[in-house]
Amino acid sequence: MIDGTRLEGRIRVERDGSVTVLSGKVEFGQGIRTGFAQIVADEMDVPIERVKVILADTAQTPPDRGTFGSHSTEQEGPTLRRAGAFARRQLIERASSKLGVAADRLRTEQGVVRDGDGASVAYADLVTDAPLSGAIPDDVPLLPRERWRYMGKPRPALEAVDIVSGCARYAADVRLPGMLRGAVVRPPVRGAKVRAVDDAAAKAMPGVVAVIRDGDLVGVVAEREEQARAAADAVDVDWSVPATAEGETIVLPLREDEGVDAALASGAKKVERTYVCPPIANAPIGPSAAVADVRADGATIYGSTHRPFGLREAAAKRVGLPPEKVRFVLTLGSGTYGRSSSFDAPMEAVILSKNVGRPVLLQWSRAEEFQWSPSRPEAVLEASVALDASGGIAAWRYDEHTNIHTSSGFDPSYGGESTGRNAVPPYRVPHAHVTLYVEPTPLRTANFRSLAASENVFAIESLMDELAHESGQDPVAFRVRHLDDARLRRVLERLAERAGWGKPRGERRGLGVACTEYHGTKVAEAAEVEVSPSGVVRVLRMWAVVDPGSVVNPDGVRNQIEGGMQQSASWAVFESLRHRGPRVLTSSWDTYRIATFRDAPLSIDVEVAGDPSAPSSGVGEPGAVPAAAAVANAVFAACGARVRELPLTPERVRAAIAAR
Amino acid sequence: MKLTLRVNGADHEVDVPRRATLLAVLRDDLGLVATRFGCGSGQCGACYVLADGAAVASCLMTVDQAVDHDIVTVEGLSQDGKLSPVQDAFARESAMQCGYCTSGMLISATALLGHTPSPSEDEIREALAPNLCRCGVYGRAIRAVQRAAGAT
Numbered sequence: 001m002i003d004g005t006r007l008e009g010r011i012r013v014e015r016d017g018s019v020t021v022l023s024g025k026v027e028f029g030q031g032i033r034t035g036f037a038q039i040v041a042d043e044m045d046v047p048i049e050r051v052k053v054i055l056a057d058t059a060q061t062p063p064d065r066g067t068f069g070s071h072s073t074e075q076e077g078p079t080l081r082r083a084g085a086f087a088r089r090q091l092i093e094r095a096s097s098k099l100g101v102a103a104d105r106l107r108t109e110q111g112v113v114r115d116g117d118g119a120s121v122a123y124a125d126l127v128t129d130a131p132l133s134g135a136i137p138d139d140v141p142l143l144p145r146e147r148w149r150y151m152g153k154p155r156p157a158l159e160a161v162d163i164v165s166g167c168a169r170y171a172a173d174v175r176l177p178g179m180l181r182g183a184v185v186r187p188p189v190r191g192a193k194v195r196a197v198d199d200a201a202a203k204a205m206p207g208v209v210a211v212i213r214d215g216d217l218v219g220v221v222a223e224r225e226e227q228a229r230a231a232a233d234a235v236d237v238d239w240s241v242p243a244t245a246e247g248e249t250i251v252l253p254l255r256e257d258e259g260v261d262a263a264l265a266s267g268a269k270k271v272e273r274t275y276v277c278p279p280i281a282n283a284p285i286g287p288s289a290a291v292a293d294v295r296a297d298g299a300t301i302y303g304s305t306h307r308p309f310g311l312r313e314a315a316a317k318r319v320g321l322p323p324e325k326v327r328f329v330l331t332l333g334s335g336t337y338g339r340s341s342s343f344d345a346p347m348e349a350v351i352l353s354k355n356v357g358r359p360v361l362l363q364w365s366r367a368e369e370f371q372w373s374p375s376r377p378e379a380v381l382e383a384s385v386a387l388d389a390s391g392g393i394a395a396w397r398y399d400e401h402t403n404i405h406t407s408s409g410f411d412p413s414y415g416g417e418s419t420g421r422n423a424v425p426p427y428r429v430p431h432a433h434v435t436l437y438v439e440p441t442p443l444r445t446a447n448f449r450s451l452a453a454s455e456n457v458f459a460i461e462s463l464m465d466e467l468a469h470e471s472g473q474d475p476v477a478f479r480v481r482h483l484d485d486a487r488l489r490r491v492l493e494r495l496a497e498r499a500g501w502g503k504p505r506g507e508r509r510g511l512g513v514a515c516t517e518y519h520g521t522k523v524a525e526a527a528e529v530e531v532s533p534s535g536v537v538r539v540l541r542m543w544a545v546v547d548p549g550s551v552v553n554p555d556g557v558r559n560q561i562e563g564g565m566q567q568s569a570s571w572a573v574f575e576s577l578r579h580r581g582p583r584v585l586t587s588s589w590d591t592y593r594i595a596t597f598r599d600a601p602l603s604i605d606v607e608v609a610g611d612p613s614a615p616s617s618g619v620g621e622p623g624a625v626p627a628a629a630a631v632a633n634a635v636f637a638a639c640g641a642r643v644r645e646l647p648l649t650p651e652r653v654r655a656a657i658a659a660r
Numbered sequence: 661m662k663l664t665l666r667v668n669g670a671d672h673e674v675d676v677p678r679r680a681t682l683l684a685v686l687r688d689d690l691g692l693v694a695t696r697f698g699c700g701s702g703q704c705g706a707c708y709v710l711a712d713g714a715a716v717a718s719c720l721m722t723v724d725q726a727v728d729h730d731i732v733t734v735e736g737l738s739q740d741g742k743l744s745p746v747q748d749a750f751a752r753e754s755a756m757q758c759g760y761c762t763s764g765m766l767i768s769a770t771a772l773l774g775h776t777p778s779p780s781e782d783e784i785r786e787a788l789a790p791n792l793c794r795c796g797v798y799g800r801a802i803r804a805v806q807r808a809a810g811a812t
């Protein structure tokens with residue numbers, strides 16, 4: 001194991017003076033590689049062009065629990081800053097003995113240590129005898145903000161030029177000598193057991209190397225991809241379908257104040273509402289893929305996952321090797337927004353490769369990606385709220401009914417934090433009951449950007465809008481009067497200014513707002529929509545103001561927030577995964593409509609208003625959280641239609657118009 | 661079957677199954693992996709290439725159809741190691757997150773600017789509409805195409 005608390009586990013100064021940064025985190029396009037390079041380039045005082053970041057290579061990077069919850073910069077940033085500062089201090093000490101000049105007379109300048117009289121030594125010449133090493137101290141002085149060259153400034157992604165020039169390599173782009181292609185034979189439903197396999201026809205097909213049955217996995221390995229697919233279709237498997245176990249509902253109180261019932265009963269006004277979110281698909285553009293090369297004495301897996309070290313453990317166990325004999329090497333990955341916390345394609349590739357003793361590339365088809373991937377579960381959100389005579393919230397009861405939101409199973413000690421994420425409102429509510437009901441589902445569910453927060457915030461922020469309208473209050477002012485969090489209040493007020501809250505929008509147009517706090521990040525969003533007479537919702541413009549604490553790469557933050565908003569607007573307006581029992585019916589983009597260039601808003605305006613005195617918090621997920629409610633609230637503002645079930649289809653909008 | 665494909669300005673001889681898709685041959689026989697698989701059915705744009713200057717889905721074209729065309733992939737957009745204006749503009753506008761959809765967008769944008777050097781925003785949206793992006797970089801991609809149009 002590489003020790004991430006030691007400098008040699010974090011930073012290497014190479015012989016050519018370039019700097020290698022090591023982290024067990026994973027890049028999916030959220031820009032962490034660039035952020036880490038900015039941090040280390042500044043603290044070490046080297047040109048950023050000379051910094052290379054290696055992520056999630058289990059043979060080189062320190063172990064990590066996983067890349068989740070927009071935590072990467074918050075978790076790794078401080079360690080890498082201290083590592084960089086510690087490295088710089090060691091370089092100065094070494095230069096001091098080499099040049100015979102007291103350390104306090106030396107300074108660094110972009111990869112070189114200098115004294116005042118013109119003597120200098122390059123970093124590269126200070127590591128020829130021994131690499132930098134040692135436990136990274138907690139108290140190493142960090143570079144003061146005025147000397148930051150890269151941190152806090154916009155920076156294009158380090159990978160950008162590789163991506164546009166076609167040099168970038170994703171899992172499915174890995175090519176190894178002797179590599180074969182795999183395809184898996186899918187059962188009628190998940191969990192089916194193999195009774196018998198008839199592979200005679202498949203084995204006779206061109207290019208087929210082997211038909212593999214390993215436990216309940218049946219697959220084909222062939223010379224070419226299309227051969228493997230064709231042969232997989234020709235394998236005849238007799239499956240036994242297990243009876244579906246019913247499962248139990250887990251009830252988890254998230255907040256239990258005294259006196260809620262009395263306060264609900266005695267309120268001046270009571271509002272009861274139910275909101276519904278359908279299951280939706282992570283739907284990455286690149287279907288799951290991995291290359292595995294399993295030999296008798298060791299294995300290497302190339303791919304992309306949220307949990308590289310977890311994958312290594314699991315793969316080692318499956319093939320009977322000690323974990324240190326299994327290496328996971330991260331490639332670039334299609335954005336999967338949480339989906340690749342499940343090890344599907346990599347584990348299947350491992351099993352196929354083990355059986356043929358050669359490297360195997362497996363990439364799922366589009367239909368497999370829709371039908372066999374885990375997806376975000378549905379949610380039914382029930383609320384009863386009482387307002388007092390002044391229109392303030394007096395009591396709040398909120399029940400979240402949903403399924404497990406994580407692939408790793410349900411852990412009640414963590415359940416409120418994942419499956420119940422953001423069920424407790426950020427508002428001042430004197431009496432509140434918030435309860436999470438985790439119900440069984442035949443569908444396979446898993447992590448999707450912000451877990452349950454996007455459903456809960458859709459409900460809570462729609463509800464706040466309804467409460468304001470029901471009591472004749474302004475929706476922004478109503479939120480503000482219930483917010484104790486000064487940073488969240490500030491982003492909401494700033495958003496109202498930027499979006500021109502209160503300005504008339506024209507016929508059949510309206511502006512809606514929503515806000516939330518997500519893992520320390522404060523974010524408020526607005527959407528302007530146009531609703532056609534037939535109920536078609538078009539998102540015209542979006543705004544966000546976000547405070548993610550101190551900011552390493554403002555343009556990286558903007559890009560993440562914009563992307564989250566665009567994705568969430570797509571969820572809200574278009575998306576719903578069709579299924580019957582355990583069978584997902586959606587199998588192609590034809591039947592799973594997402595936003596396209598035609599639907600993209602005319603503008604998405606993001607103001608990054610990070611509080612520099614607060615620690616960095618994440619931006620990968622928060623942008624996606626309030627957007628659906630902002631859109632739904634805008635639909636109400638545009639035409640008086642209150643739609644409480646997503647997506648905002650023309651039928652639902654028309655029905656809500658009729659019900660006004 | 662043996663045939664000769666013209667890709668990125670050079671002739672390539674390949675020996676592949678007749679019904680193999682152009683996408684498979686580019687990726688698996690010619691090593692041009694920047695053309696990506698997304699759906700295999702013409703619905704996502706990830707596999708787009710230029711065929712005589714027009715953006716087409718290489719997952720729907722078989723190799724024997726491709727022999728009649730001059731094919732260009734993302735690897736062929738740069739000239740003498742210099743990024744094309746479209747590539748450069750996408751990098752400068754950071755018009756990507758994961759980048760999986762980027763190759764297809766670059767191809768659609770290049771095809772558009774080939775016949776419409778100063779497109780309107782609506783024309784850009786129409787031309788790139790087949791290119792799905794789940795990370796949501798549409799706005800930036802539109803700006804990138806506008807920047808590239810300004811530069812050419």
Ligand code: FES
Nearest residue numbers: 698699700705719
């Ligand atoms: S892979 Fe060809 S259009 Fe999707």
Ligand code: FES
Nearest residue numbers: 757759793794795
């Ligand atoms: S940048 Fe990830 S799909 Fe477009």
